[in-house]
Amino acid sequence: MKIRHCQGLASIITHRTVLQRCHYRTNTHGRTDKQLPRPRLMKLHSTSPTGLLAVTAYDAAGIVVNGRRLERSFIITPHRLIEDWAPTSWQVLCASDMAILASLNCPVVLLGTGAQQHFPPPALLRPLLAQRVGVEVMDSFAACRTYNILVAEGRDVAAALILGA
Numbered sequence: 001m002k003i004r005h006c007q008g009l010a011s012i013i014t015h016r017t018v019l020q021r022c023h024y025r026t027n028t029h030g031r032t033d034k035q036l037p038r039p040r041l042m043k044l045h046s047t048s049p050t051g052l053l054a055v056t057a058y059d060a061a062g063i064v065v066n067g068r069r070l071e072r073s074f075i076i077t078p079h080r081l082i083e084d085w086a087p088t089s090w091q092v093l094c095a096s097d098m099a100i101l102a103s104l105n106c107p108v109v110l111l112g113t114g115a116q117q118h119f120p121p122p123a124l125l126r127p128l129l130a131q132r133v134g135v136e137v138m139d140s141f142a143a144c145r146t147y148n149i150l151v152a153e154g155r156d157v158a159a160a161l162i163l164g165a
Contacts, residue, residue, distance in 0.1 A: 052078040055144040077158045078151050087162050090118040102127045106158040109133055112140030114162045
Protein backbone atom coordinates (compact mmCIF):
# COMPACT_ATOMS: atom_id res chain seq x y z
CA MET A 1 0.00 0.00 0.00
CA LYS A 2 1.48 3.38 -1.03
CA ILE A 3 0.61 6.56 0.87
CA ARG A 4 1.11 10.04 -0.54
CA HIS A 5 0.67 13.11 1.66
CA CYS A 6 -0.53 16.59 0.78
CA GLN A 7 -1.09 19.48 3.15
CA GLY A 8 -3.35 22.44 2.52
CA LEU A 9 -5.77 24.95 3.91
CA ALA A 10 -9.18 23.30 3.86
CA SER A 11 -11.39 26.23 4.80
CA ILE A 12 -11.71 29.26 6.98
CA ILE A 13 -14.64 29.32 9.37
CA THR A 14 -15.65 32.32 11.48
CA HIS A 15 -12.84 32.88 13.97
CA ARG A 16 -11.32 29.46 13.20
CA THR A 17 -8.89 28.18 10.65
CA VAL A 18 -9.27 24.54 9.79
CA LEU A 19 -6.15 22.77 8.62
CA GLN A 20 -6.48 19.31 7.16
CA ARG A 21 -3.99 16.72 6.01
CA CYS A 22 -5.20 14.73 3.04
CA HIS A 23 -4.06 11.11 2.97
CA TYR A 24 -4.37 9.21 -0.28
CA ARG A 25 -3.86 5.49 -0.36
CA THR A 26 -3.80 3.14 -3.28
CA ASN A 27 -5.90 0.07 -2.58
CA THR A 28 -5.15 -3.40 -3.89
CA HIS A 29 -7.22 -2.75 -7.03
CA GLY A 30 -5.08 0.22 -8.16
CA ARG A 31 -7.70 2.87 -7.28
CA THR A 32 -6.89 5.84 -5.08
CA ASP A 33 -9.04 6.39 -2.02
CA LYS A 34 -9.02 9.66 -0.11
CA GLN A 35 -9.06 9.48 3.66
CA LEU A 36 -9.60 12.64 5.70
CA PRO A 37 -8.65 12.49 9.36
CA ARG A 38 -10.24 14.84 11.88
CA PRO A 39 -9.20 18.45 11.23
CA ARG A 40 -7.00 20.32 13.70
CA LEU A 41 -8.59 23.58 14.87
CA MET A 42 -6.75 26.79 15.68
CA LYS A 43 -8.75 29.56 17.33
CA LEU A 44 -8.15 33.12 16.15
CA HIS A 45 -9.00 35.79 18.68
CA SER A 46 -10.12 39.23 17.59
CA THR A 47 -8.09 41.17 20.15
CA SER A 48 -5.69 43.94 19.28
CA PRO A 49 -2.62 44.99 21.21
CA THR A 50 -3.18 47.60 23.93
CA GLY A 51 -2.98 51.20 22.85
CA LEU A 52 -3.70 50.63 19.16
CA LEU A 53 -6.79 51.80 17.31
CA ALA A 54 -9.14 49.05 16.15
CA VAL A 55 -12.63 48.82 14.71
CA THR A 56 -14.82 47.41 17.46
CA ALA A 57 -18.20 47.39 15.68
CA TYR A 58 -20.01 48.56 12.57
CA ASP A 59 -23.49 48.74 11.10
CA ALA A 60 -25.24 50.48 8.21
CA ALA A 61 -25.20 53.84 10.05
CA GLY A 62 -21.58 53.97 11.19
CA ILE A 63 -18.38 52.40 12.47
CA VAL A 64 -17.14 52.21 16.06
CA VAL A 65 -13.42 52.72 16.71
CA ASN A 66 -12.26 51.81 20.23
CA GLY A 67 -15.78 52.46 21.53
CA ARG A 68 -16.26 55.78 19.70
CA ARG A 69 -18.98 55.88 17.02
CA LEU A 70 -18.11 57.59 13.71
CA GLU A 71 -20.76 58.35 11.09
CA ARG A 72 -18.63 60.22 8.55
CA SER A 73 -15.78 59.02 6.36
CA PHE A 74 -12.45 58.70 8.16
CA ILE A 75 -8.91 57.32 7.97
CA ILE A 76 -7.53 55.03 10.64
CA THR A 77 -4.01 53.74 11.30
CA PRO A 78 -2.89 51.79 14.37
CA HIS A 79 -1.81 55.05 16.08
CA ARG A 80 -3.87 57.78 14.41
CA LEU A 81 -7.51 58.59 13.62
CA ILE A 82 -8.25 61.26 11.00
CA GLU A 83 -11.91 62.14 11.34
CA ASP A 84 -14.16 63.82 8.78
CA TRP A 85 -12.22 62.70 5.73
CA ALA A 86 -13.83 64.61 2.86
CA PRO A 87 -15.31 61.98 0.48
CA THR A 88 -18.94 61.01 1.04
CA SER A 89 -18.94 58.41 -1.76
CA TRP A 90 -16.42 56.73 -4.01
CA GLN A 91 -17.58 58.86 -6.97
CA VAL A 92 -16.32 62.09 -5.37
CA LEU A 93 -12.80 60.83 -4.54
CA CYS A 94 -10.21 63.32 -5.78
CA ALA A 95 -6.43 63.70 -5.93
CA SER A 96 -6.26 65.63 -2.65
CA ASP A 97 -8.01 62.74 -0.85
CA MET A 98 -5.37 60.36 -2.19
CA ALA A 99 -2.57 62.79 -1.29
CA ILE A 100 -3.63 62.52 2.36
CA LEU A 101 -3.30 58.74 2.14
CA ALA A 102 0.09 59.01 0.44
CA SER A 103 1.36 61.33 3.20
CA LEU A 104 0.72 58.66 5.85
CA ASN A 105 3.68 56.58 4.61
CA CYS A 106 1.93 53.27 5.32
CA PRO A 107 3.00 50.35 3.12
CA VAL A 108 -0.60 49.11 2.83
CA VAL A 109 -3.77 51.17 2.32
CA LEU A 110 -7.22 49.61 2.49
CA LEU A 111 -9.78 51.72 0.63
CA GLY A 112 -13.32 51.01 1.83
CA THR A 113 -15.69 52.36 -0.82
CA GLY A 114 -18.96 52.18 1.12
CA ALA A 115 -21.56 49.43 1.15
CA GLN A 116 -20.24 47.93 -2.10
CA GLN A 117 -16.84 47.56 -3.70
CA HIS A 118 -16.18 50.16 -6.40
CA PHE A 119 -12.81 50.73 -8.04
CA PRO A 120 -11.75 54.38 -8.39
CA PRO A 121 -10.13 55.54 -11.63
CA PRO A 122 -6.50 54.35 -11.90
CA ALA A 123 -5.27 57.94 -12.16
CA LEU A 124 -6.37 58.56 -8.57
CA LEU A 125 -4.31 55.64 -7.29
CA ARG A 126 -1.13 56.68 -9.13
CA PRO A 127 0.35 58.78 -6.25
CA LEU A 128 0.09 55.77 -3.93
CA LEU A 129 1.42 53.31 -6.47
CA ALA A 130 4.33 55.66 -7.31
CA GLN A 131 5.39 55.38 -3.64
CA ARG A 132 5.08 51.57 -3.87
CA VAL A 133 2.12 51.54 -1.50
CA GLY A 134 -0.09 48.47 -1.77
CA VAL A 135 -3.70 49.54 -2.30
CA GLU A 136 -6.59 47.16 -1.71
CA VAL A 137 -10.07 48.29 -2.68
CA MET A 138 -13.05 46.65 -0.97
CA ASP A 139 -16.36 47.51 0.66
CA SER A 140 -15.97 49.43 3.93
CA PHE A 141 -17.04 46.57 6.20
CA ALA A 142 -14.56 44.16 4.60
CA ALA A 143 -11.91 46.87 5.01
CA CYS A 144 -12.74 47.06 8.74
CA ARG A 145 -12.27 43.32 9.18
CA THR A 146 -9.06 43.26 7.13
CA TYR A 147 -7.67 46.27 9.00
CA ASN A 148 -8.21 44.56 12.38
CA ILE A 149 -6.47 41.40 11.20
CA LEU A 150 -3.44 43.33 9.89
CA VAL A 151 -3.19 45.43 13.07
CA ALA A 152 -3.34 42.26 15.19
CA GLU A 153 -0.42 40.93 13.12
CA GLY A 154 1.56 44.08 13.93
CA ARG A 155 1.44 45.44 10.39
CA ASP A 156 1.60 49.15 9.55
CA VAL A 157 -1.65 49.73 7.68
CA ALA A 158 -4.09 52.55 6.94
CA ALA A 159 -7.79 52.12 6.25
CA ALA A 160 -9.62 54.90 4.45
CA LEU A 161 -13.29 54.22 5.06
CA ILE A 162 -16.02 55.98 3.12
CA LEU A 163 -19.36 56.29 4.89
CA GLY A 164 -22.39 57.71 3.09
CA ALA A 165 -23.91 60.99 4.20
